[in-house]
Amino acid sequence: MNEIASDSDLSAELSRCFSPAKLNGLTLKNRLIKAGTFENMTPAGIPGELLQNFHGKLADGGIGMTTLGYCAVENNGRINENMQFMNEGIRPQLTALMDNLHQRGTKVSGQMGHCGGFSKNKKLSRRRPMGPNFGLNALGVANGMFFCDAMKISDIDNMVQAYYDAAVFMKSVGFDAVEIHFGHGYGLCQFISPKTNKRKDEYGGSLNNRMRLSMRVLDAVRRAVGDEYPIIGKISLTEGVKGGLHYDDAIEIGKMLDKGGIDGIITSGGTSTMNPMIMFRGDNILQPMLKAEKNQIMKIILRLAGPSMFHDYPYKEIYFLEHAKRVREAVQCNMIYVGGASTNDSFATLMREGFDFIQLGRSLLSNWDLPNQASQNPSYKSSCTHCNECVATIESPNGIHCTRL
Ligand SMILES: Cc1cc2nc3c(=O)[nH]c(=O)nc-3n(C[C@H](O)[C@H](O)[C@H](O)COP(=O)(O)O)c2cc1C
Ligand code: SF4
Numbered sequence: 001m002n003e004i005a006s007d008s009d010l011s012a013e014l015s016r017c018f019s020p021a022k023l024n025g026l027t028l029k030n031r032l033i034k035a036g037t038f039e040n041m042t043p044a045g046i047p048g049e050l051l052q053n054f055h056g057k058l059a060d061g062g063i064g065m066t067t068l069g070y071c072a073v074e075n076n077g078r079i080n081e082n083m084q085f086m087n088e089g090i091r092p093q094l095t096a097l098m099d100n101l102h103q104r105g106t107k108v109s110g111q112m113g114h115c116g117g118f119s120k121n122k123k124l125s126r127r128r129p130m131g132p133n134f135g136l137n138a139l140g141v142a143n144g145m146f147f148c149d150a151m152k153i154s155d156i157d158n159m160v161q162a163y164y165d166a167a168v169f170m171k172s173v174g175f176d177a178v179e180i181h182f183g184h185g186y187g188l189c190q191f192i193s194p195k196t197n198k199r200k201d202e203y204g205g206s207l208n209n210r211m212r213l214s215m216r217v218l219d220a221v222r223r224a225v226g227d228e229y230p231i232i233g234k235i236s237l238t239e240g241v242k243g244g245l246h247y248d249d250a251i252e253i254g255k256m257l258d259k260g261g262i263d264g265i266i267t268s269g270g271t272s273t274m275n276p277m278i279m280f281r282g283d284n285i286l287q288p289m290l291k292a293e294k295n296q297i298m299k300i301i302l303r304l305a306g307p308s309m310f311h312d313y314p315y316k317e318i319y320f321l322e323h324a325k326r327v328r329e330a331v332q333c334n335m336i337y338v339g340g341a342s343t344n345d346s347f348a349t350l351m352r353e354g355f356d357f358i359q360l361g362r363s364l365l366s367n368w369d370l371p372n373q374a375s376q377n378p379s380y381k382s383s384c385t386h387c388n389e390c391v392a393t394i395e396s397p398n399g400i401h402c403t404r405l
Contacts, residue, residue, distance in 0.1 A: 010378055013351035014344055018375040021064075021356065023334060024263040025228030026176050028064035028107055028357075032347075032371050035266075035338050035361035036111035036179060036234065038070040041399035042084040047093045050399055052100055058364060059104035062371030066106050067179060067359075070113040073166035074159075076129070077114035077187065078121045079139070080395075086166035091173055098174030109177040109232070110170050112163060112221070116187030117148025118273055130155055131190045132197040132204065138273070138305070142297040156203065156213060159187070163217045167224035177229070180214075180221060180262075182253070183236035184279065185271030188214045192253065195244035195274070207249065211256050218260045232264035232336060233257055237323045240275035240311075247323050254327040264334035266359055267324040277313045280362065281340060282386030286310040292392040315386040318346045321353065328354050342382035344374050365390050366402040 010018065018030045034055075041051040051068070058066045072078040072085035084090060101108050115121075117131025120140045129137055129148045137148040151159070163180075170178055182188045190196045191213045197204050203212050221231055235257070237250040245253075254265050270278030277284065286306045293299045313319075320339035328335045334356040341350060342363035350358055363382035364370055374380035389403040 010375075011348055013348035014375075014378060016351050017347045017358070018371070023065075023177065023232070023357070024230040026107060026230050029105070030062070030064040030371060030375070031351075031357045032062075032064050033109070033336065033357050033359045034058055034063050034066040034364055035359035036067045036069040036109075036181070037361050037365070037400060038083070038394060039068070039399050040082060040394055040396065043082055045078070045081065045084045046090060047084055047097055052097050054399065055097070055101055055106075055108070056104055057368045059101050059106035061364075061367075061369035062375065063106055063360075063364070064357075064371070065109055065177065066101065067109045067111055068175075069111050070181075071110040071166070071170070073112050073114050074162040075121075076119075076124055076126065077116075077162065078123075079115045079119050080121050081123050082395075083121075086169045088169075091169075094173040102174070107176040108174070109179050109230075110175045111179045111181055111234070112166060112170075113181045114159065114162070114187030116190040118185065118187075118190070119148075120145060131187070132199050135196075138301065141301060142295045150199075153201075156216075159213070160216045160220050164220040164224045167221040171225050171229060178221060178225065178231055179266070180217060180231065180233040182214055182257070183234050183268050183271075184276075185236075185239070185273035188217060189236060189239075189245075189271065193239055193245050193271075195239060195241060207252055211253065215256065215260050218257065218262060222261055230263045231261075232266060232334070233262050234266040234268055234338075236271060237267050237269040237320060237327070238278065239271050240269065240278045241271070244271075244274070247326070250323065251326055251330045254331045258331040258333045262333055264336045264357065265327060265331060266336040266338050267320055267327050268338050269320060269323075274309065275311065276309070277311050279339075280386075280388055280391060281313040281319045282315040282362075282388045284310050284312055285388045285391045288389050288392035292395065315340065317341070317343065318349060321349070324355070325353055340386075342384055344378055344380040347374070362386065362388075362390060362402075365400065366404060 119129035338359035366384040
């Protein structure tokens with residue numbers, strides 16, 4: 001493995017970035033973490049060689065911790081049948097994967113996801129996906145799953161239990177950390193957002209009520225993994241839609257999670273369901289998505305809904321900095337930056353601004369060995385052009401990949 005450039009070559013901020021750091025009871029060899037990017041490398045929900053090669057390359061490239069994107073906490077939490085869900089049937093494969101990645105010198109986190117009422121999973125154990133309210137399930141239309149049902153209190157209790165069980169399982173197979181997904185319009189976010197949560201009971205209304213499920217999940221996951229084990233969480237700084245979550249809400253959400261004992265907050269933005277482009281600023285993904293979509297009904301839906309869903313947000317480096325800093329100032333826990341960090345200048349800025357870790361998505365897809373390269377070259381820049389074509393590879397049979405390599 002490459003050596004880190006000597007301290008005299010790197011600024012104090014970069015030396016901090018490339019030095020070991022603690023996340024609760026876990027020590028990472030540097031402060032760079034692979035962002036959760038659903039890999040689509042688990043055909044029929046089974047993690048195998050493809051997934052191992054993907055994360056193995058990242059491990060060899062020097063990442064402090066890699067993240068298995070979207071590990072559904074239960075079958076009914078999957079968006080489609082090619083997502084893995086945490087269950088005993090895949091214990092041997094996951095254990096082997098963890099052993100391999102640990103031997104290659106990286107730590108591994110798993111992103112705990114639940115789709116709520118947004119799914120096209122034909123293997124659901126119930127008639128429809130479930131969210132806070134009865135409503136349209138736009139993603140499922142082509143599969144004849146037009147609607148989602150409202151969760152009863154017993155369904156909410158079952159969902160909390162599913163997070164608990166998944167966390168016990170993930171720790172036992174060797175994950176070093178878990179990342180709870182509170183953002184991007186998925187299950188927990190559907191409850192947090194006033195746009196999608198219209199409930200009249202104690203899970204709807206005020207922010208406290210809309211956060212009730214998320215706080216129960218955090219508490220359950222903590223009970224499952226113990227005090228020393230790192231739990232991080234990804235939130236949306238804004239949903240970018242009228243009537244949805246906005247930047248000021250993110251500060252309150254951050255404070256609640258901090259008080260609830262989370263070890264680190266990742267400040268992303270946007271929703272996969274309503275306004276995804278906020279999440280990955282750069283070239284508009286509508287055309288690549290249309291090109292990649294095989295289902296004719298979904299193609300028509302994309303053509304009709306696309307222009308009002310995929311807005312233009314031109315790329316700029318560290319595009320969430322201003323609003324992520326406001327959360328930084330409000331919480332005590334670790335802050336994990338994500339969003340357009342692709343140069344050593346940006347890493348140094350983030351360290352200077354008080355962020356503890358940095359998550360990288362596209363810049364790692366285009367430069368597997370970014371950590372090794374950047375730790376040697378103070379003026380390092382990733383070659384990612386933020387064309388966003390990788391986003392449209394999310395259902396590719398070979399899994400996600402940079403189309404420019
Ligand atoms: C191909 C692809 C798949 C993604 N899948 C997920 C996902 O499963 N969960 C998630 O929270 N974010 C997902 N994201 C968003 C990234 O985690 C990250 O927030 C975003 O790409 C911005 O960071 P970047 O500028 O470093 O790429 C995905 C991004 C890409 C490019
Ligand atoms: S396809 Fe490659 S260059 Fe384009 S945004 Fe994705 S990682 Fe970057």
